[in-house]
Amino acid sequence: MDYKVGMLGRIALLAASLFGLAYTIFDSWGGFIISLFLVLVIIQIVFLLRYSESSFKKVRVFLDNIKEDKYSQLYPVKFDGTETDDLHIEFNAILAKLKEDQSEKEASSQYFKSVFKHLSIGLITFGESGEIQLINTAAKRILSVTELKNISEIESINKELNLAISNLRTGGSELIKIAHPDGIMQLSVYVIELLMRGEKFKLVSLQNIQSELEEKEMEAWQNLVKILTHEIMNSITPISSLAGTIREDIQSKLEHIERISPQDMEDYLMGINTIEKRSEGLTNFVSDFRSLAHIPAPKFTSISISKLFDSLEVLLHHQLEKQNITLRKELNPSELILFGDQTQIEQVLINLTQNAIQALEDCDEKEIRLCAFIDEAGKIILEVKDSGKGIDEEALSKIFIPFFTTKKKGSGIGLSLSKQIMRRHKGNIQVKSIPGEGTTFKLIFNG
DSSP states (O other): OOOHHHHHHHHHHHHHHHHHHHHHHHOOOOHHHHHHHHHHHHHHHHHHHHHHHHHHHOOOOOHHHHHHHHOOOOOOOOOOHHHHHHHHHHHHHHHHHHHHHHHHHHHHHHHHHHHHHHHHSEEEETTTTOOOEOOOHHHHHTEEEEEBBGGGGGGGTTTTHHHHHHHTTTEEEEEEEEEEEEEEEEEEEEEEEEEHHHHEEEEEEEEEEEHHHHHHHHHHHHHHHHHHHHHHHHHHHHHHHHHHHHHHHHHSSSSSSOOOOOHHHHHHHHHHHHHHHHHHHHHHHHHHHHHOOOOOOOOOOOEEEHHHHHHHHHHHHHHHHTTOOOOEEOOOOOOOOHEEEEHHHHHHHHHHHHHHHHTTTTSSSSSEEEEEEEEETSSSEEEEEESSOOOOOHHTTTSSSOOOOOOOSSOSHHHHHHHHHHTTTEEEEEEEETTTTTEEEEEEEEO
16 A cells, blocks of 8 residues: 555646746746746656666666576565565565475486486486586496596497497497406396487496306206207106117127027117107207207398298298188287398298197187387387287296297297397397287397
8 A cells, every 4th residue: 555655746746847837937937036947847757767667777776686586685575565566475485485386496406316326226417518417326336437427438448338428329238348446247238318498318227147147057058958858858867768778688699699680680670660760759859959059140131021021921821721710910000110120020020820730729719910000109019919828837938948948849949039139239128928818929139
């Protein structure tokens, strides 16, 4: 109310001064009086303008304080019910709220910085210029540095790691070996690209998985030894036993060769033939193992997935027709191109489709779907789906183990071979199976 009263009072004084000026001019008063009234009018106008601007000046100062994050200033409150008092109360309330929000923001920032700093996984963030924004203790420990100002400094630590960080895009990961005072360290490098306030930056995570790899490696060796000893013993035990029986029988009859009848000779030949077949089976087993251990490096070329699917359909046409299986192909987009080794990728698809065909042998509804698409992360996905009976949970956890198979006929290396081929393509293979609803194998290419 005080502002209105002050404004009206000043307007009234200005009006009176103007009236006095007009009166002196019309009544032909002396120049001195007229000049006096003129000066008075000008002074009144100046005071009126200053008074009207006083509230705007307070608002301007208030906004400047907000702009500069100065929330500590308090505006005086007299609790006299005036409009200026109300304005000061509102200003103080807004500043108190902003100060509280700033405190919460700072507390959250400190909390996240503390969490970031003490995570066991190494984390580094840097901008487009390469300048390090944040680096936690774990990353410094992994890289054996006390300080890191620019991401390019990693090149002096490990060139392969620096190249991976530079080239990897969102969702990309790579395994890198680096030398460390504690020994060779196997790092899993993962990169995410982010955009904040119009500025691009990268978040890099470094995780030492050496102990996990050694544990898995030992587990893999144990599984491999179990399989090898089982398969070899299965072949060698009957061979050894049969060879011993034949030797003893022949030895006992050497002194009396005439006692060896045609029937004995036939038994010996049968026994030797059995030994040969078992030996041949063991040789094939070793050959399968050798092929699993010596996969050639992929020769990368552009592959039209549409043509790849068509080629697969022609190749398996006879089997599909014989078992009355419907093959459906779904591509989105239809001109999708994959960069990889065509022969190896084709072999993986043949393995998976052959498995799907065998899974449909005793099914009423027989359908196989070949799908290709790009997921939300920009990765190319190929899927082989069947409408079979599915794989039980216990077998599902073992299907990628070399020589493990649930089929009556089969070496058990197809899926292991496929997994290795996918890893050489910097990709992965996943399986999802629901008993009674079918199985889906997913080939994931990071691009």
